[in-house]
Amino acid sequence: MTTLAELSLRVAKIVMPEHVLSGTATDGSATYLKDIHGLTQQNSYWNLGILWILSGTHSGKVLDIRSHLTNKVTFDSLASVICVQQVETATVVGTIGAAGAGNATVIVTASGLTGSPKTLSVAVANNDTASQVATKIRTALNADSDITNFFTVGGSGATVSLTTKIARANDTTMNISVDNGTCSGLTAAPTSANTTAGVAGPRYSVARPVYTYNQIKSAINEALSETYVEEEDDTLVGDGETLEFTLPAGVQDVKRVELEDTSFTGYQPESHHWKERAGKLRFDYGYAPDDDRVIHVFYRADHEELTDYDDEVDPEINIKWLTYKAAEKLLLWAVGQYGDQKEYRVEDRLNIVLNNLKGKFPRMEGPDIELTTAAGER
Numbered sequence: 001m002t003t004l005a006e007l008s009l010r011v012a013k014i015v016m017p018e019h020v021l022s023g024t025a026t027d028g029s030a031t032y033l034k035d036i037h038g039l040t041q042q043n044s045y046w047n048l049g050i051l052w053i054l055s056g057t058h059s060g061k062v063l064d065i066r067s068h069l070t071n072k073v074t075f076d077s078l079a080s081v082i083c084v085q086q087v088e089t090a091t092v093v094g095t096i097g098a099a100g101a102g103n104a105t106v107i108v109t110a111s112g113l114t115g116s117p118k119t120l121s122v123a124v125a126n127n128d129t130a131s132q133v134a135t136k137i138r139t140a141l142n143a144d145s146d147i148t149n150f151f152t153v154g155g156s157g158a159t160v161s162l163t164t165k166i167a168r169a170n171d172t173t174m175n176i177s178v179d180n181g182t183c184s185g186l187t188a189a190p191t192s193a194n195t196t197a198g199v200a201g202p203r204y205s206v207a208r209p210v211y212t213y214n215q216i217k218s219a220i221n222e223a224l225s226e227t228y229v230e231e232e233d234d235t236l237v238g239d240g241e242t243l244e245f246t247l248p249a250g251v252q253d254v255k256r257v258e259l260e261d262t263s264f265t266g267y268q269p270e271s272h273h274w275k276e277r278a279g280k281l282r283f284d285y286g287y288a289p290d291d292d293r294v295i296h297v298f299y300r301a302d303h304e305e306l307t308d309y310d311d312e313v314d315p316e317i318n319i320k321w322l323t324y325k326a327a328e329k330l331l332l333w334a335v336g337q338y339g340d341q342k343e344y345r346v347e348d349r350l351n352i353v354l355n356n357l358k359g360k361f362p363r364m365e366g367p368d369i370e371l372t373t374a375a376g377e378r
Contacts, residue, residue: 002319005062005309007326008216009052012207014327015334015349019208022054025201026166027072028082033204034072043068048209050216051075056202058082062213062309065206073206083167086198090176092137092158093187096128102183106137108162109175114146124183130158133186137178167201170194210344211330217306219333223325224303227362229314230255231301236281238289245281245295253300254281260294268296321360327353 013020023038039046046068053061063075088110103121110116122140124133137160141153151162160176176192236245238259247254254276260268273287281297289295303314313319331350338344 001312001315003060003309003313004217004220004306004311005052005060007220007306007313007319007323008050008062008213008309009205010323011216011220011326011330012050012205012211014323014353015330016207016210016344019210020205021207022203022205024203025083027085028167028201030078030081031076032072032074033082033201035201035204036071039068039071039073039206043070045208046073046206048212049073050207050209050213052205053082054203054205056082056200058202060310064213065209081199083201084196084199085164085167086170086174086194087161087163087196088174088176088192089155089159089161089195090178090189090192092130092134092160092178093189094130094133094185096124096126096133096183096185098126100124100184101126103181104133104137104183104186105177105179105181106140107175107177108141108147109173109177110150110162110164111171111173112168113150118144118146120144121181134158134160161195163196164198168198169200170198211334215333216326216330219330220322220326221305222329223322224306224313224317226325227303227317227322228300229303229316230298233297233299234260234294236295236297238291238293238295240291241288243283243285243288247276247279247281247297250301251297251299252276252279254297255300256298257281258296258298259289260296261290262292262294316363318361318364321357321362324353324357324360325362328357 021038023035025033025035027034046065049065051063051065051073053059053063057080058078065073065075067074101124104124106120106122108116108118108120120140122137124136134155134157138153138155141147141160141162147153150165152165154163155161162176174194177190178186179188179190180186233248233251235248257271257274258268259271271283271287273284275282283289303317306313313322328350331346331353334344334346338346340347
């Protein structure tokens with residue numbers, strides 16, 4: 001099924017492809033996401049634009065961008081964080097003895113880290129406390145480019161922490177091991193603590209505020225109003241005599257009628273002996289629906305409006321037609337907004353859309369030929 005969120009992004013990519021960017025968040029919370037590689041335009045470029053979340057916990061949601069600053073877009077608060085950088089913390093235990101100077105051995109393991117597991121020898125001095133050893137380990141980690149390309153080094157006192165620079169799925173193999181190498185006095189600490197579990201950054205698309213989300217949504221609903229979906233009513237029942245039935249409220253523009261024999265499972269042949277007139281369903285003389293036959297009336301109805309991002313388009317609707325028709329509606333609106341401003345290329349884009357609409361039909365119609373078994377099953 002195609003949702004309003006998915007359809008709105010399709011329309012945006014047709015109408016303003018040069019103003020839509022897709023990427024993967026490298027950092028994020030419940031109120032912002034950041035991609036240092038993609039969102040590099042000036043701050044005003046994305047302010048008040050649109051954000052589509054394409055994967056993760058909030059997949060399928062559409063949010064209005066409130067601001068863009070230093071490659072970060074902010075939006076109204078979500079129920080939970082959008083991605084998290086993993087934090088691993090080791091604690092140094094012990095004190096270097098009066099004659100224990102040498103090298104402590106630190107081993108860093110992480111999926112994706114160059115050289116993992118990576119071993120560092122950290123020089124320590126006689127009588128160094130746990131905090132002094134941890135400080136020297138932090139300095140050594142900061143001096144290794146493989147480590148600093150992948151992590152931000154932190155911690156205080158006797159702790160050493162590594163925070164992934166990019167939000168990734170939680171890595172259960174990530175670890176910081178600390179032990180004596182050629183020094184003495186440390187208590188072996190082979191396993192570090194996963195103080196913050198990692199959550200992978202979602203894929204996303206953003207569009208600058210050429211068209212607001214509400215305007216795109218309005219164009220989609222305007223296009224939907226030009227087609228229809230088929231509804232079914234089965235409240236009428238034959239009695240073998242009645243030829244004329246009053247159609248239920250809201251039922252009009254009847255497309256076909258089928259008569260169900262409830263005593264014969266699956267037997268519901270189509271009737272061709274009826275006409276609709278002035279709110280009545282009239283059967284031809286001699287073709288009154290048999291007693292207890294359920295009259296299935298299939299009629300034309302408007303597609304309900306799509307209001308929320310997860311509302312679905314009825315499968316009867318041709319999505320390709322709807323996408324381009326909505327784009328046409330949006331561009332016709334833009335003619336009055338942007339005119340001949342070259343930046344928006346409204347006329348060029350409109351010509352492309354109109355050309356793509358040729359040969360497309362609003363509905364996914366069923367086949368003209370219907371096969372029926374000997375038992376009357378279709």
